[in-house]
Amino acid sequence: MGNALTKVIPALLLDLHGNLLYVNKGAAGWLQIPEGEFHRAANVSSLHFDDVIGKLAGVYWPMLCHLHVMGRNACVDMYCHTHQWVKWQLTVVGEHFLLSGTDITNLRPVVDSYSLLQALPCGLQQFTAEGIHCCANGLQQNIWEEIDPALSRPGYNLFDEPVFQETGLCELFEEVLSTKASAKKEILLGYREHSTNGVIRILPSYYDATVFAVMDEQGAIKTLQLMMQDITDKQLAFRRLEKSARLLDLIIEHLPIGYIQFDHFGFVRRINHTQREFFQYDYDEGEAPFNIMSDPFSRLYGLDELFMHVMADNKVIRVEKQLDFSKDSRWTAQSREVWLDLTLFPLRDPVDKQQIVAVLVNDITDKKQEQQMRNLLQRNTEQLHLFFDAVDMGYATMEKDGTLSFANRKAEQMAGRQIMEGENIFDIMPELGHATPFKARFSAALADCVSSSFSSYFPRRYKWYEFLITPMRDGTVSVFIRDITDSRNMQKDLFRANKQLNKLNKSLVNQNQQLEDFAHITSHNLRAPIANLKALMQMHNDSVSVSERQQYLALLQEVIFKIDETLNDLVDVVQIRKNVDVETEPLMLSERLQYVKDVLFADIEKSGIELTTNFEHAPMLEFPRLYLDSILQNLVTNAIRYRTLEHRPRLHLSSWLENGYMILTAEDNGLGIDMERFGHKLFGFRKTFHKNKDAKGIGLFITKTQVEAMGGSIRAESTPGQGTKFIITFKTE
Amino acid sequence: MQLHNMIFIVDDDPIHQQIANIMIKRQGIGENVRAFSDAQDVLDYLRQNSFDPEQLPDLILLDLNMPVMDGWDFLNDYAGFYKDLAKQIGIFVLTSSIDDKDRKKVDNYSFVKGYLTKPLSSEIITKLQAS
Numbered sequence: 001m002g003n004a005l006t007k008v009i010p011a012l013l014l015d016l017h018g019n020l021l022y023v024n025k026g027a028a029g030w031l032q033i034p035e036g037e038f039h040r041a042a043n044v045s046s047l048h049f050d051d052v053i054g055k056l057a058g059v060y061w062p063m064l065c066h067l068h069v070m071g072r073n074a075c076v077d078m079y080c081h082t083h084q085w086v087k088w089q090l091t092v093v094g095e096h097f098l099l100s101g102t103d104i105t106n107l108r109p110v111v112d113s114y115s116l117l118q119a120l121p122c123g124l125q126q127f128t129a130e131g132i133h134c135c136a137n138g139l140q141q142n143i144w145e146e147i148d149p150a151l152s153r154p155g156y157n158l159f160d161e162p163v164f165q166e167t168g169l170c171e172l173f174e175e176v177l178s179t180k181a182s183a184k185k186e187i188l189l190g191y192r193e194h195s196t197n198g199v200i201r202i203l204p205s206y207y208d209a210t211v212f213a214v215m216d217e218q219g220a221i222k223t224l225q226l227m228m229q230d231i232t233d234k235q236l237a238f239r240r241l242e243k244s245a246r247l248l249d250l251i252i253e254h255l256p257i258g259y260i261q262f263d264h265f266g267f268v269r270r271i272n273h274t275q276r277e278f279f280q281y282d283y284d285e286g287e288a289p290f291n292i293m294s295d296p297f298s299r300l301y302g303l304d305e306l307f308m309h310v311m312a313d314n315k316v317i318r319v320e321k322q323l324d325f326s327k328d329s330r331w332t333a334q335s336r337e338v339w340l341d342l343t344l345f346p347l348r349d350p351v352d353k354q355q356i357v358a359v360l361v362n363d364i365t366d367k368k369q370e371q372q373m374r375n376l377l378q379r380n381t382e383q384l385h386l387f388f389d390a391v392d393m394g395y396a397t398m399e400k401d402g403t404l405s406f407a408n409r410k411a412e413q414m415a416g417r418q419i420m421e422g423e424n425i426f427d428i429m430p431e432l433g434h435a436t437p438f439k440a441r442f443s444a445a446l447a448d449c450v451s452s453s454f455s456s457y458f459p460r461r462y463k464w465y466e467f468l469i470t471p472m473r474d475g476t477v478s479v480f481i482r483d484i485t486d487s488r489n490m491q492k493d494l495f496r497a498n499k500q501l502n503k504l505n506k507s508l509v510n511q512n513q514q515l516e517d518f519a520h521i522t523s524h525n526l527r528a529p530i531a532n533l534k535a536l537m538q539m540h541n542d543s544v545s546v547s548e549r550q551q552y553l554a555l556l557q558e559v560i561f562k563i564d565e566t567l568n569d570l571v572d573v574v575q576i577r578k579n580v581d582v583e584t585e586p587l588m589l590s591e592r593l594q595y596v597k598d599v600l601f602a603d604i605e606k607s608g609i610e611l612t613t614n615f616e617h618a619p620m621l622e623f624p625r626l627y628l629d630s631i632l633q634n635l636v637t638n639a640i641r642y643r644t645l646e647h648r649p650r651l652h653l654s655s656w657l658e659n660g661y662m663i664l665t666a667e668d669n670g671l672g673i674d675m676e677r678f679g680h681k682l683f684g685f686r687k688t689f690h691k692n693k694d695a696k697g698i699g700l701f702i703t704k705t706q707v708e709a710m711g712g713s714i715r716a717e718s719t720p721g722q723g724t725k726f727i728i729t730f731k732t733e
Numbered sequence: 734m735q736l737h738n739m740i741f742i743v744d745d746d747p748i749h750q751q752i753a754n755i756m757i758k759r760q761g762i763g764e765n766v767r768a769f770s771d772a773q774d775v776l777d778y779l780r781q782n783s784f785d786p787e788q789l790p791d792l793i794l795l796d797l798n799m800p801v802m803d804g805w806d807f808l809n810d811y812a813g814f815y816k817d818l819a820k821q822i823g824i825f826v827l828t829s830s831i832d833d834k835d836r837k838k839v840d841n842y843s844f845v846k847g848y849l850t851k852p853l854s855s856e857i858i859t860k861l862q863a864s
Binding site: 519525527528529530531532533534535536538539555558559562677 | 746748749751752755756798806829830831832850851852853854
């Protein structure tokens with residue numbers, strides 16, 4: 001039966017010492033030995049249980065026999081090369097032992113403790129209760145290899161190791177020793193080098209250390225187990241995450257714009273620093289949180305609806321809102337009206353997966369105000385332009401290089417075409433460009449930063465323009481242009497009229513003076529003889545004596561003769577003065593003097609006067625011939641009449657041009673006149689200054705009248721005893 | 734009747750000199766009438782005889798409008814020395830000018846006793862007598 005059995009069941013036959021006697025085919029396959037009988041004497045190599053099973057199973061022959069003797073189930077489990085677990089059951093067959101093998105692969109637990117230990121994905125190390133190292137699995141040994149290989153050597157006491165003290169591993173052990181419960185701790189064991197892309201980096205080694213005690217039946221600690229798991233990657237990843245979270249936190253906190261985060265229900269969950277500053281609000285933990293959906297202020301401005309929209313549509317909304325913070329006293333100390341640029345965007349909470357809303361708040365009050373100001377300014381500018389269009393004056397604003405930014409309608413009319421912004425004034429009106437008075441003034445006004453006003457004539461346009469160039473504070477230039485052609489012409493006319501009026505006035509003053517002179521002349525020179533007449537008539541009438549009457553009549557005759565003479569003189573003068581428009585003709589001075597010399601031939605001869613002339617510089621004069629003859633005759637007669645007997649009388653006549661006038665002088669060496677005494681009446685009617693019987697005091701009066709009638713003047717210089725010089729100024733136009 | 738011993742007529746008009754001479758003598762207000770055509774001659778005479786009241790006139794009839802030296806020149810010169818004269822002389826301006834300016838100008842000379850306008854008449858002579 002045994003043989004029969006052994007044909008089916010893999011089996012071995014052994015002697016009492018454990019030597020193999022027979023191996024059937026099945027057993028031979030599992031144990032990788034030849035099948036058949038083994039004879040100790042014949043066999044060259046005898047096989048023992050310990051060699052083929054004991055060493056693989058860890059249970060040796062004596063132990064197996066011992067179990068059998070003790071009445072226990074003597075069997076041993078072995079893992080064989082076919083990856084099968086085989087249970088060898090010992091039975092006694094006579095004086096031999098039979099080991100029958102059964103495939104228990106399917107009956108065995110998945111792993112045995114040893115391979116479990118080796119296969120553990122974490123390090124495991126066993127210590128005695130005193131802390132002395134017993135054994136460690138492969139992974140644990142590897143861990144220590146990297147840190148300090150000494151730590152996994154037999155007999156090493158962990159409590160003596162400073163590294164363990166430092167890392168807190170000792171504490172963990174002590175804790176377990178005292179509590180007998182397991183304890184766990186994350187430990188930074190040390191640092192290790194890590195090479196990436198040729199760069200060696202030192203990285204920390206984090207381990208999750210768990211210590212637990214194994215107790216005996218009495219509850220005393222038998223061993224201490226240390227389980228270590230490398231959590232460096234996890235730890236590093238966590239740190240990175242933590243760092244990112246912190247960075248994100250910081251970024252949000254210090255965003256240059258406000259950040260408010262609402263939860264799914266509209267409660268404020270977060271307000272960043274900028275926003276807190278903006279609200280000027282100290283958040284009080286104790287206060288009921290703000291809810292955008294229920295707050296009166298947020299509802300007043302429809303912020304609750306905005307929130308709802310974002311939640312419902314799951315879309316970003318960006319709006320500008322004008323809020324009056326003075327209407328809220330609870331959440332902000334701001335009490336002014338502000339403009340906010342709000343960006344509301346939906347987010348999914350990473351933890352509870354609910355939809356939340358974040359709001360970016362940008363204070364754009366200044367920008368808005370600036371914009372409003374700019375709009376106002378723009379409107380004002382437009383109004384100003386409209387106004388400038390209405391004025392009857394060219395107006396243009398331009399850059400320093402002449403690039404126009406505005407030109408009013410009148411300026412366009414002056415330019416003769418429409419002017420577009422950006423055109424250059426010097427291109428539009430070249431007559432204002434290079435080397436023109438305008439350009440010079442323009443440059444000067446810009447250089448000095450002072451307004452410049454001037455007028456300029458444009459011959460091609462037949463126009464007078466008045467300009468005002470004003471450099472503006474903003475670096476531009478304003479130019480005002482006024483057409484003053486009409487006013488200029490009027491000014492010219494006015495000037496002409498004024499000149500005529502002046503002339504007329506002068507003439508009137510002259511005539512008035514002449515009238516006064518006449519009144520004086522008549523008062524003195526006509527009244528005197530008439531008074532004589534009156535007196536003589538009275539005397540004649542009162543007289544009874546014939547001889548007396550005869551005498552009076554003779555005197556009367558004399559007076560009448562005098563009156564006649566005076567009247568004739570006056571008539572001559574009146575004739576001259578009346579003849580203002582007397583005809584003139586070009587006269588040669590030398591010719592007219594010759595004529596006078598001919599007339600006065602006798603007197604000249606008698607006096608022996610020496611007449612010299614110098615008419616070279618002004619030989620001709622446009623003048624009434626009769627007047628010039630009379631003037632020359634008077635000058636010569638005077639020189640003869642008032643000559644001195646001490647030396648030969650001389651008269652020098654000379655003429656030249658001066659300042660558009662012709663000057664004629666007559667210088668004699670005669671008696672001279674005391675100018676201080678008689679100067680004022682030298683040219684008076686019937687004035688004489690010498691006791692000369694020929695003197696009638698009419699010649700110089702006539703001369704003066706004739707000269708003045710033609711717009712000239714006469715004066716005299718004289719020293720008594722040395723001579724007299726008459727200076728006559730003639731108008732040449 | 735006050736009698737003026739000596740009367741000077743200063744006038745360049747010879748006819749007026751004759752008329753005055755006749756009228757003064759006929760009215761009998763002066764015994765000794767002397768006529769001057771040139772005012773300078775009068776001034777020279779007065780200066781020469783300033784200490785002799787017998788030789789100084791009581792009255793001078795002065796014309797204004799005269800050649801060489803006129804009445805104004807005479808008055809200006811006379812103003813400088815009349816206080817030194819041994820006798821107070823009555824000076825009357827006798828002129829054909831009816832110009833108000835002349836009349837006002839004469840007022841500036843305090844020593845001129847009156848402004849008379851020609852022709853010389855018996856009424857004027859009576860005025861002279863009263864002075």
